[in-house]
Amino acid sequence: MTVQHYIGFDVHKKTVRYCAKTADGGIVDEATLPATRKALLGWAESRSAPWHGAMEATLFSGWIYDLLQPFAAQLQMGHPAMMKAIGASKKKSDSLDARKIADLVRCNLLPTCYVAPPKIRELRRLLRYRNLVVAQATRMKNKMSGLLMEVGAEYNQQQLHGKQYFTTLLDELEEVPESVKSMLRLSRSALEMFETTQQQILRCLRGDPKLAQRVGVLQSIRGVGEVTALTWALEVGDPCRLGSVARAVSYCGLTSALRSSADKQPRGPLSKQRNAHLQTVLIEAAKLAPRWNPPLAALHTRELERGNRNRATLAVARKLVAYLLAVDKSGQPFQVRDPALAVTQEVQHAA
Secondary structure, three states, X not given: OOOOEEEEEEEOOOEEXXXXXXXXXXXXXXXXXXXXXXXXXXXXXXXXXXXXEEEEOOOOHHHHHHHHHHHOOEEEEEOOOOOHHXXXXXXXXXXXXXXXXXXXXXXXXXXXXXXXOHHHHHHHHHHHHHHHHHHHHHHHHHHHHHHHHHOOOXXXXXXXXXXXXXXXXXXXXXXXOHHXXXXXXXXXXXXXXXXXXXXXXXXXXXXXXXXXXXXXXXXXXXXXXXXXXXXXXXXXXXXXXXXXXXXXXXXXXXXXXXXXXXOEOOEEEEOOOOOHHHHHHHHXXXXXXXXXXXXXXXXXXXXXXXXXXXXXXXXXXXXXXXXXXXXXXXXXXXXXXXXXXXXXXXXXXXX
């Protein structure tokens, strides 16, 4: 199929501005469409010439991408941080943005980004909602502790969130305002609701056979739990798109930004261009994984001897990324390679 038109879409919450150009840069047509399924379907069905389109990745782009993809010869998603041609312009409008996106597509200069399949995005949305629920549950726990400290009540921090202990504590509280007791009951009810919700979400995620099989293989790595494996599988999507461990580590936000100039390479803090969900989960997992994984424990101890605990945690997190990437690509359970056996095999191969 020979592409005749190159179309740039400037996507917003309520409108979609498009511009269609020919290969030589001439404008075929441009207009603003309502951001509704009916309007976009009618527009796509009315186009007779094959077209190649692109849009910038935003909060509103996913469903539009899925809706228009069957009608396009090719449809791409532009990386928002790398599409500097729009942000650096002196003049900026919806019309100009759509024209420039069309030019990037026409000249094959569009910095594309990975678009996960709809099923993966649906499950990823569930997992991210679960993360929100867990964060709210933690806030409720902290609020309950704060209320008790405000009124000088004595309580057991380790047992506070147990149902039986909490009920007994409320009955035994003396000289505590009734309003505080009411807020404690409300906080406890919200906490139970959040706990039930996050468990329901996990059961829903476990119900997907392919995802469950993939997560089971990832959990063969000692120190990798269910949530860590789920986050890796759903945030990464296709592991083959990460060509190397270094690229995977960078994607997870475990490397610092590089600013090299005049033979000087100062290293700064961790780069903000990362997958924040993966970064958070991997750092938390790296704090606990050395307890169950001897190689990671040895790495953590070796890095800790240099005197920086945070760098030791980052080293473990980077090694976890290497393990996860290797296991996910191979589809085989994790196996610890015996160093002595590896040396023997290398000597035999050399001979």
